[in-house]
Amino acid sequence: MAKVQKKKTEKNQGYSSYVRWFWKLFIAGLLFVVMLFLSASWGLFGELPDYTILENPKTNLATEIISSDGKTLGKFYFNDNRTPVGYNDLPQHLVDALIATEDARYYEHSGIDARGTLRAIVYLGKNGGASTISQQVARQLFVGVRSKGLDKYTQKLKEWIISIKLERQYTKDEIIAMYFNIYDFGNNADGIRSASSIYFDKEPSELDIKESAMLVGMFKNSSLYNPRDHRNPVGTRNRRNVVLSQMEKYDYISENVMDSLQKTDLDLHYSPQSHRDGIATYFRAYLDGFMKDWIKNNPKPDGEKYNLYGDGLKVYTTIDSRMQKYAEVAVTQHMTKLQAEFDNQNTPDRNPTAPFLELNQSEIDGLMNRSMKQSERWRHMKYDLKIDEDEIIASFDKPTQMSIFSWGGDIDTIMKPMDSMRYYKSFLHTGMMSIAPQTGHVKAWVGGINYKHFQYDHVKQGRRQVGSTFKPFVYATAIDQLHLSPCDELPDTQITIEAGKYGNPDPWTPKNDGNKYGGNRTLKDALANSVNTITARLMDKVGPQPVVDLARKLGIEADIPVVPSIALGTPDLSVYEMVAAYATFANKGVYTKPVMVTHIEDKNGTILYQFTPETRDVLSEEVAYVTVKLMEGVTQSGSGARLRGSGREKYRADYREVITGYPYEFTNAIAGKTGTTQNQSDGWFMGMVPNLVTGVWVGAEDRAAHFRTITYGQGAAMALPIWGVYMKSCYEDKDLDISTADFERPLELSIEVDCTNYDPDNNSNSGIPEGEVPDELDF
Template sequence: MTRSRKPKRKFLKWTLRITLFGVLSILLFYLSVYLQVWGPLPNQNQLTEIRQSKASEVYASNGKLIGKFYIFDRQPIGYDEIPKHLIDALIATEDARFYDHDGIDNRSLLRVIFKSLLLQDESSGGGSTISQQLAKNLFPRKNHGIFSMPVNKTREAIIATRLEKAYTKEEIITLYLNTVPFGDNTFGIESAAGKFYSKKARELTLTESAVLIGMLKASHLYNPRIFPERSKTRRDVVLNQMSRYGYLTAEEVAIAKKEKLQLSYRGFSHEDGLAPYFREQVRKTLEEWTKHNKDEKGDKYNLYTSGLKIYTTLDYDMQRMAEEAMTEHMSKLQTDFEESYGKNAPWLKNASLIESTIERLPKYKALKASGRTKKQIMDSLAVKYEMELFDWSGKKVVKASPIDSAVHYLKFLNTGMLSIDPRSGAVKSWIGGIDFEHFQYDHVSQAKRQVGSTFKPIVYTAALEAGVDPCKHYSAQQVTYTNYNNWTPTNSGDEGNYDLNYSMKGALSNSVNTVAVKVLEDAGLQNVIGQAQRMGITSNMPQVPSIALGTAEISLIEMIEAYSSYVNSSRTVKPYFITSIEDSRGELIAEFKPEVSEDPAFSETTREAIIEMLKATVDEGTASRLRWKYGLSNDIAGKTGTTQSNKDGWFVGITPKLLTITWVGVDDHRIGFKTTSMGQGANSALPIYGLMMQKMNGDKNFNSITRAKFPPPSIEVLNQMGCKPVEEDGFLKRIFTNDEKPKPMEFDTKTEEEKEGIFSKIGNLFKRKDKKEKKKSGGGQN
């Protein structure tokens, strides 16, 4: 008898020890979270202040609201605006004992902590009350490695109990329904009701409420727009739960289940979704600003709760017209682009291109990091499921794999377009891409691409500053530069007949490559680079003559700063987009002014000469389709640009009061347009500008911009440029040079100062003095 008791006692002793150890471990773990070992927890006062939290608002220059930054939904409503059957559906489905607990369902919580902490069961899930879910919405989870689940669950439990002390049950329900995420990037019940049913939350029927509450389990999987059958099944589950907990009778549930799932879907209007890339740039800028600025209490401003009012330079109507023009052109160009390649498109046939694209996918990298073989990774990525894909004909739900998705998005042309007031730098319109939801990379603020012939005006500016006569005629014949791997620049398409001689005006307006390199040679490579830097370009420029053709990769913002000097008395301006910030009481707390360079980047005569050349580009050169196709009679100067292998198309449109630069191309540098006729800047980028200007011309509110005239150039500039833009070689010269091969030439990379020998310097002292006097008086050089 004694012997049999000993094993039992030993077993009970060890059971007790293990139990005590488990309980102690849980208590110690809970204490570590409570004492903020795993990160700070909001205190009671901070939670109470949530009541006063206000969204920050962003306004266009005309005072129209274009966006908000918030913790809550952009359309918060009160408890009395929420229908009772929706609240009943929420409680029955998400937290049946909501009115009986103090923020924590203790049984569920203990189960989750025990399983996830001691058994490392990540699928334990459950146990989250409405208060805990609200805590998760307000204070997003953080990564703590293998302890992430227990730490976050415990943290949310502690916050939930504090929320219950700070708010009534009705207030918690209201906060929850105003912050919870629904599908399609929609937050809060009022916004969800408007998007899926085109009505106010208080107008929702029982079945509509059940559909929306059903989405809370998984907003994408139960999205009624994308997966109607799945959403209907989930709706019926919610109705059954309401019956189970006494909110509905069996008869009411049976009647409700017979109703068809019908939506009245309303996507974001222009008022809701205008200028998404611009708003994102504002957000990034303000988040940085709030790090370094404090309120009168010494607390840092919070972009999402401080109720700031941010006033911007954006022209609401111009932005709308720019987006409409972009959509109209890019949707058509995409069709032409795909048809030009047909079945032999690189995104369909180029195996190495497709493979490298797949290997850049985040999911591919994650699977590789987990130790999977390449075959296992590819098999995993080849699994098809329902997903939403962007297309110009409308977003489509298709059954596709991550590989299919990557190939689908590889083919899309993208764009970047920026318009500013060239005298102040105020941003008037900003398009960072074709669709913010699916292409969040901003081609205005983030991208650097080869700029093609849009760099040529900078070359010509440097040449004029170096004293080159604008009426000097250059032969368009090819030249081989032996000290640069026998590089021989050629002209694109019909641009630049090799038998012709071009003045600067003729060569720039027709974008003649062979002449541009010769002008660079006269100006001096280092002088051209220095000129670009004085005009605001900070990107690295290769020390090779091909930069005359725009082989340097430069951002759109840098280029627009450089071009601003041609309209702004030779002084550059930096684009800016926020004018002022007010606090929630309307008190001015920050103001932003234009940044205009103090020193001119070049002389006034040079500026006038370049403008005349760029006007000729529109009137009779590579941008002339603005006249004959789009019927624009405005005073416009401009420059087209196309890069190697038709990878990038550019257009710069200049009027006295508006400067616009547009880029079009494929994000993957390895894919270009199949033909120059399609990919050239005049066809790919210029039309967006042309369509936008057409719309602006039709609105009298833009008369001050569209009817602005360039001031006439000085008599001196007119005299300097009073020569034929193009001359043909004489008959005898053509006979004796037709079969003559271009002579090898060495390219001079020295500045003007370095090129002058000692005797030249002595002989030019008086000439140099005269040149300076002319610059001071606004005169030019012959």
Template sequence: MLSKIKKSPVFKKAVIILLSLIALGLLFFASIYFGAWGKLPTSVELKELEQNKATQVLAKDGELIGKFYIYDRQPINYDQFPEHLIEALIATEDARFYEHDGIDNRSLLRVFFKTILLQDESSGGGSTITLQLAKNLYGRKDYGAFGIVINKVQEAIIAKRLEEIYSKKEIITLYFNTVPFSDNTFGIESASMKFFNKHTKDLSLEEAAVLVGMLKASHYYNPRIFPERSRLRRDVVLVQMGKYDYLTEAQVEDAKNTDLILDYKSYSHNKGLAPYFREQVRKDVSKILDTLKNKDGKKYNIYRDGLIVQTTLDYEMQKLAEEAMYEHMSELQQQHEKSYGKYAPWIRNKKIVEDAVKKTSAYQNLQKEGLSEAEIMKELKKTRPVELFDYEGTETRNVSVIDSVTHYLKFLNSGMLSVEPSTGKVRAWVGGIDFRYFQYDHVSQSKRQVGSTFKPIVYTTALEQGIEPCTYFSGREVTYDEGWTPSNASSEETDPDMNYNMETALSNSMNTIAVKVLMRAGINNVIRQAQEMGINSELPAVPSIALGTASIKLEELAEAYTSFVNQSRPSKTFYITRIKDGNGNLLAEFEPQVKSERAFSETNRQIMIEMLKSTVNKGTAARLRSRYGLRNDMAGKTGTTQDNKDGWFVGITPKLVTVTWVGSDDHRIGFRNTAIGQGANSALPIFARLMQKMNQDGRFNEITGARFRSPSTEVRELMDCEAQKRDGFFKRLFGGSEDNRKPEKKEKKKKKGFFQRLFGKKDKKEQN
């Protein structure tokens, strides 16, 4: 019977077909093995696996504040994996991981019979951890109808090679460092930091189960978006751990009853802590890397080479600084909008709106397409869903490009920088109110008129030129060249017969006297003094420079003020201390840059600190004491520019110099009135709130508890005089002035009558 079957033509054909299929299968396998469908990695290449790694940006104490990456990946070692994480992975993904050589034949048979033939989806998959690793490392390509088969065979070949090269521990390590999670995150360490704000070694059982559960479908089980799905999947992982005796039944139930709590930290470019600072670091590191080469002679890549960038930023202070800014700016914005009401320039001033619209990419793209002005404006009036920033939370509304521009024109913006004066190390950096919507950095990019914050430089010059602090100056107005007559911001008429010493004039920010001090000290001397204190911006040689009409970067102003608490030596701001490669090898290192020569004498430094302390204790910054209840040793200076366009405050403590600025990005939009726009109201409260928060945190005791040294006996004697004195009878009778600037105009100026003083208005040429 058997011989008849063998002789049967049908049998022969079947054998030929079978052998042909086997031969074709072998040829097909050989074509994949030898790279006809794409080159497979060799054993040598697998031994030298290199994956794109995220560059990490660290705060001064090692806290992670941001990353630069194409794929968010931070490789770690096997000993950093907690045991329950490994057990969760094996129980859920590959129960016989330690028994097979990369391919689990028993699982494949189970999949074939139960899943394919019996359509039992609960039977699980046949993919091993090693097969998944092969897929993670090399991905899958589209080969058309044969794609799934070709990819599976390629992965099997790679998996076999991996098992021959690496130990099981090494495969686990490679797997956890390459496996994809939600939100463009690769590797367990990045996922752990993103979803739970902790390192992998610190993951709890429940947290480990959440992350392992996510591997089945990273988006579908994303705990940020779908917390209930994620929790249910976590429970499946826990049950699997119980099934394979990694947990007792009681431990499984206890873990299942634990709430799913995330501590999500976004390390995307636009979100997270210190985004303006991180962007500046990115720019600087990229320039530095252009000068360096790795062992292969190639330039380092900030997005792929897993570098470590150590910065000076204080993680906790930065958080408090951002909170202080946000809290104050949300309140100030309400005051700002309410003050203008329906007469707001972002609504009424068509020129401002038109100019802003023409700067948008939407307008410029339509213009490049050759559309007429009328056609462009017609397109820009079409509405579409847009996410708009607001302090109460972002909101998606149907608006046009013009509507969007008008919406953003109304917002005030802010800049803030806190610096350690002895070194120039940046401790906090806030470049704006929200990097997602306002990416212009007001710390490093913006130049604005600095108002009365420039006056301490003028007074320092005067002291250096031999003018003693007890020199008295009249507060009366004087007209200078080209008919310019500076006046004080106070609504009260200055007594023309009253004279003030320098401390009183500076602490009360008297404009009339500031210009007189400048003229006595010499304009060129003031400019030279500013340069010695770290001001590099061009300063115009005009009398109005005394009132801060020069545009200066916030960074420069901070550097100049460090000299008042650093032995008269300005410190150059810096924020990157070291750059290392992924193996910890030092690539670049940076040290403080403090001028070796004094910018002014120690005696004059002490005098200036006493004057600036008076500003806080009884001058224009007195609300730090009265309203905010701060009792720290502090000095400072307020500043407000012409037409209330900019508000400034510089806060000085023995161990921290902080500069804050507030204003509109469009220079044509100022505050409606001085009450809102003056630096004491617009900028000072950010510093005040920061100090309040730092006072409540014991970690900052060294800064908040620092005390200024008592002034020397010489300084006390030099400043020992009445704050003000009235001209004597004969001087009032016959006149006379210390200014020698067109006295005839001063004599001709009419004194205002009672009703004019009571109801009249003064033109504010400059503000404090």
């Protein structure tokens, strides 16, 4: 009996020993884990973010460019194209997709999922990982990329600690928004807002369920499941379908919805947001310089400079995204056809010196050599790489691989740089700007045909000879000084302004197109048909200095020589200057400096800049109105009459094919002026309705490249169609409220503008005015 008792006692002692060892090991393990956590929190395994960093996690935020209608035009960024959104801007099904796929018990834990962690330990991660959404945020924000070896475990400890701190510092909703905002979805899509825009051309709130599922699927590996990567299209779709299955598993969607969505395609609407792609590229390039100048002169309260590429500024612009798109479409539609006709007329058989006219070989060689030394390639090799000039010159004749522009798409080819320069000389370019005259707000800005290949901005940088679009300045000066009426007549006969008069060095005898003269013309008829002799007579009456003075008041800053010949448009001016000047006439004689930026905010919504309108009175309301009525004649019976469509249906078929959008058949009041320079090098059209003024220029880089005849080389064929197509689109969009009303008549008008009683039969007009279509076009 004693023996049995002894055995029981020994057994109990052994059992108690096991229990004691268990608790010792358990407490030791617990202390070890606690010490690990404490060691990690003390920074023994690497620095952890402090309280203030958790309050303001460091992420680079792109500067966002916002249109007047609330759309994102583009962003300024170096590496991170990120614009954060709040939780309330995320659709519920996007959040549901994330939780169902990444962390089903997200709302039940406090940063670490114990069940998931135990499962990961038991199965060595084969049945899924244990990283919660909070841990993934911690890794992205504060820890970095996944580590290997021992660092893998110390990183996991830091993730746990930081995720717990995040859960204490932020709400669950804020952590979800943070995760969506910091993730890199590839293709410059940093954060959910960029991803929604780039992959689907939508705001996050506009995403549907399958789009949300695709984006959430990319959280597993945005490189492997990139929908733009053609190497894994099936995998990307399958990954989206896994997310949809998870949503059905956790009752976020029904089985029927899951089945129907899994059968659909990805349906991308890829809209890249690189600096050279997207909408309003030339305007954004201008804005880049504007912002850098503003930053230079407007430091932060602490004296530091704002970071255009990382401080998350918001730049609110006057550009209307809808009008900008209509302008870009109009340019593309017309320039594609016009370029095809230009190429057709400049084949080697038709023009051995193509694309140049009136130049011999030595002149062409000189032009190309000058262009070579002005090129970016020359600048880079000479000043950045310090290469000898002879070696640089030789490099221009060595074939190299390059991508060149064509209207059918970029072409990858091997070509000598000098040959590519000559190839580009054959392209016609354009500049276009649209402004609301009453406010000065610039609504559309198209600086060229393709920013990726042609960075030169033909709206503000470029200045070209304006031709007859300068004539309204002469007429306005004469109306202001002499109180002339559009119905007043002048003889259409040659006039010579003698040498010495007005400082003119030589006698000046301008000619009409076709050397046709005769009879008298009203001022309205003369401007409508761009009669040079009448404009010269007005210049002789007022002198060039008052005309130059008026141009200056109208905002033109370019050099204008004080000589009579400026009456016919010899000065080189920019589209920007011309549109602002013409807007003064539509704004009742008040010049308003063009406005591109209304205000700038920091990432917290604090206003840092608010524009102040700059205006000045230039002309009386009466003079401005009379000048507008004169320009209405251009679209009623002159070179812009094709905008009406009536009586012009007999243009030959191939001509109609090039003149995009014809017939236009506008019936509302339109004032405007065409312009065609010598040898058809530059074509202009300035068009106005009461609340919108738009100017268009078209021409080649070098004036020696141009149409041979006026048929296609006039402003009415080169530039006017872009205006017509653009305005058609604007009028079709009723939300824009583009005016179809008459220009407002002043309450007191002492100058007669109604010339209906004028008898045109008494006017012997036998010439073909500038801008009209020659006889061979049979109308």
